[in-house]
Amino acid sequence: MNFLKHYFYTFGLVFLVLMATGCKDQKENSNKEENMGTRSLGEKATIEADDFGTMPDGKKVDRYTLKNQSGMEVGIITYGGIIVSLKAPNNEGISEDIMLGLDSLSQYIQSNPYFGAIIGRYGNRIANAKFSLEGMEYTLAANNGVNHLHGGIKGFDKVLWDAFPEKERNGASLRLTYNSKDMEEGYPGNLSVSVTYTLKDDNSLDVHYEATTDKKTIVNLTQHSYFNLSGDFSKTVLDHELTLYSDAYLPVDRALIPTGEIAPVDGSPFDFREPKTIGRDIAQDHDQLKKGSGYDHCWVLNNPNSGIRLSARVRHPESGRIMEVFTDEPGVQLYTGNFLNGTLPAKGGGTYAQRTGFCLETQHYPDSPNQKKFPSVVLNPGEKYASNTSFKFSTEPK
Secondary structure: OHHHHHHHHHHHHHHHHHHHHHHHHHHHHHHHHHHHOEEEEOOOEEEEEEEEEEOOOOOEEEEEEEEOOOOOEEEEEOEOOOEEEEEEEOOOOOEEEOEOOOOOHHHHHHOOOOOOEEEOOEOOEEHHHEEEEOOEEEEOOOOEOOEEEOOOOOOHHHOEOEEEEEEEOOEEEEEEEEEEOOOHHHOOOOEEEEEEEEEEOOOEEEEEEEEEEOOOEEOEOEEEOOEOOOOOOOOOOOOOEEEEOEEEEOOEOOOOOEOOOOEEOOOOOOOOOOOEEOOOOOOOOOHHHHHHOOOEEEEEEOOOOOOOEEEEEEEOOOOOEEEEEEEOOOEEEEEOOOOOOOOOEOOOOOEOOOOOOEEEEEEOOOOHHHOOOOOOOEEOOOOOEEEEEEEEEEEOOO
8 A cells, every 4th residue: 555655656746747847848949939039820821020120219129020821921110010021922923022111220210201101190181280179279290391291290100019919810910009199299189009910821911900099089090001013123113004993083282182172083194993004194284193293192982881892903014913902991092102212222222213112092081180071080089990901912824
């Protein structure tokens, strides 16, 4: 009997030691993987984290690289929630970066035309940098002449976001959060914001925006990526074929503020209802093209109350790349890189010349707080702002 007691006591001690050793090894391996900055999301997708630099105040900026099983790769940094790279295959299966951007954090901080950034609190322009809510006038930062542009002097494109990699059933996901304080850049209310990027295995990059406030305010978030589907940043995007599912657009004044008119595209250079190259009509002698130095206008998307739907399609014949844009927003701003002037260094060498990139910024209309006929951008306490956009990439045979 004593022998059996001794046997089970010894066996128990050995078992506990083995368990403790195994747990220790498992923990050490887990810490090792975490320190390596790689997070496996099953066999299909991964997120890799590395250091992208340090802010002037000493805060670290991280880069997260999302990869799927189809050969697509997206790089995102915590400064501005900026998409710094997007690699997609062409019709020969060769992946190339098709996103304009810069090589270093210092370049992004120094000066850049919102390359790849999250835009907020308000994407696009607000006339005279003022708006009223419930009889109270709010004055915003005037950073575009007398007008307010893309959230002000320090908009969401210039703040540091908190990052949370997340596992998705069919892709890699990165959730970014930021708390914008009451009266930041002149906006009322403490605004809690999250933006989630999800790279799916079907080569879709989904962008989901959410926000809540403790005081009535205005919100209009968007993504300001510049695309060049050729993968060659020395080339313009004028040969890209564009389709916009829109019967109307918003004419602007000389300061690029909507006049309030909703004009039909029929018979104008703004008619992209059938595929045509971006460059076909861009040089026409048209008042609106002169004011924008090209296309820098908001299109009124068809079927605004039908949820997420196809709003734009871009095709690059030479590479065979196709980009489709789906959104539940009422508008999309087409910007054709009119103010790129060859002063910013391009990735891979050279500089970004005029029209070497285009933007399709899904959003509510510019200057909506001052235009009663435009869809509302007001967010009340107890409500949740939610917006969805998806960029889907594919190729056509040679």
